[in-house]
Amino acid sequence: MPRDEIQAGPSPNRQYHPVLTGQVALVTGASSGIGRAVALGLAAAGADVAVNYVSGPDAAEAVAGEIRGLGRRAITVCADVSQEAQVQAMFRDAIAALGTVDILVNNAGLQRDAPIADMPLADWNTVIGVNLTGQFLCAREAVREFLRRGLRPEISVAAGKIICMSSVHEVIPWAGHVNYAASKGGIAMLMKTLAQELAPKRIRVNSIAPGAIRTPINMSAWETPEALGRLLDLIPYKRIGEPDDIAHMAVWLASDAADYVNGATLFVDGGMTLYSAFAGNG
Ligand SMILES: NC(=O)c1ccc[n+]([C@@H]2O[C@H](COP(=O)([O-])OP(=O)(O)OC[C@H]3O[C@@H](n4cnc5c(N)ncnc54)[C@H](O)[C@@H]3O)[C@@H](O)[C@H]2O)c1
Known part of the structure; x- marks a missing residue:
């Protein structure tokens, strides 16, 4: 359907597609x-997947191989997401190979940690450049x-879905x-403004x-029993999250089952944002 025929609002003939068959992520x-688990989760739900990586093609190929093992199409696409020309080439390659893109999961991210007095501008710029x-x-x-x-109504009731991988640190200072x-x-x-603009x-x-x-x-927060113990003090549910916990949410958010969810941040954190230090009356 051409872009000027896309209509907002309910359609009496709306067909819901709770799984992702026929969609490209x-x-x-x-x-x-998390990105690996999300890619595999979307594929298990029926999507073909373009697997982006910035270094280590073997690991990306292994993920693509697992996706093909599920009976879906998969390609690997190398790109540094902070570089405009590389991102544009990545989308061109993905669309050429898989036909279109229906679902973007903006997952790539990194940390360059330091107290502000010691933080080089380059580390600020790298993190903002990749994460934001x-x-x-x-x-x-x-x-x-x-x-x-x-729109392709036979595929999804939405013309596209974007899932931004944020963090509890969008609200918890760190x-x-x-x-x-800050990223x-x-x-x-970024997410809320795009949701408002694109709805x-x-x-x-x-x-x-x-x-x-x-x-x-x-890894440093969970690789030793002492570190894990300190981490669990911050988590009311008393377990560390696994990548599949995030993949399950991504599959649901990408599906038409979440069609009325727009502009939301879904916290998947075992209650970390519940300020558990206040559980004993502060
Ligand atoms: N693990 C957590 O506890 C946690 C918590 C909150 C948010 N997150 C977010 O989840 C996302 C995934 O992180 P993860 O925990 O799976 O860690 P990870 O290090 O395994 O994954 C990050 C991925 O991003 C890729 N990447 C880094 N720079 C890139 C670039 N310039 N271009 C393309 N790809 C690049 C890395 O190669 C890696 O594959 C990140 O955005 C992170 O901020 C993770």
Whole structure:
């Protein structure tokens, strides 16, 4: 359907597609951790997947191989999400190979931690560049494709879905990580503003805010029993999250079952944002 025929509002003939059959997902930073689990989860729910990575093609190929083992199509696409030309080439390659993109999972992210007095400008710029500008660049290309392609009612009731990987640190200040916390705080308004702007085009934009998930990015927080014990003090549910906890949310958010969810941050954190220090009356 051409872009000017896309109508907002309910349709009496709306067909809901609770699974992702026939849809194409592009997942950034998908060769490890949460991105890998999300890519596999979307594939298990029926989607073909473009697996983005920035280094280590073997790990990305392994994820793509697992996806093909599920009977879906998969390609690997190398791109640094903070680089405009690389992001544009990645979308061109993914669309050429898989036909379109229906679902973008803006997952790539990194940390460069230091107290502010010791933080080089380069580390500030790297984290903002990947975690925030990278999500803008990928969202822009995805939206261009969603508008170009328009609705395919036989595939989904939405013209496209964007899922931003945020963090509990979009609301919890984090001493020693000012670049990371600022990048995730920025994601909150990036996501909400895009959701507001794009809703009339039937494009949904939401965030997942993970708590502490067992991945390489935070290995020092869980790799020893002492560190894990300190971490669990912050988690009312008393277990560390697993990448699949995030994948389950991503599959639901990408599906038509979540069609009325737009502009929301879904916290998947075992209650980390419940300020458990106040549980004993503060
Ligand atoms: N693990 C957690 O507890 C946790 C909590 C909150 C939020 N997150 C967020 O989840 C996302 C995934 O992190 P993870 O925990 O799986 O860690 P991870 O380090 O396993 O994954 C991050 C991925 O991003 C990729 N990446 C880094 N820079 C990139 C770039 N310039 N271009 C493309 N890809 C790049 C890495 O190669 C890696 O595959 C991140 O956005 C992170 O901030 C993680």
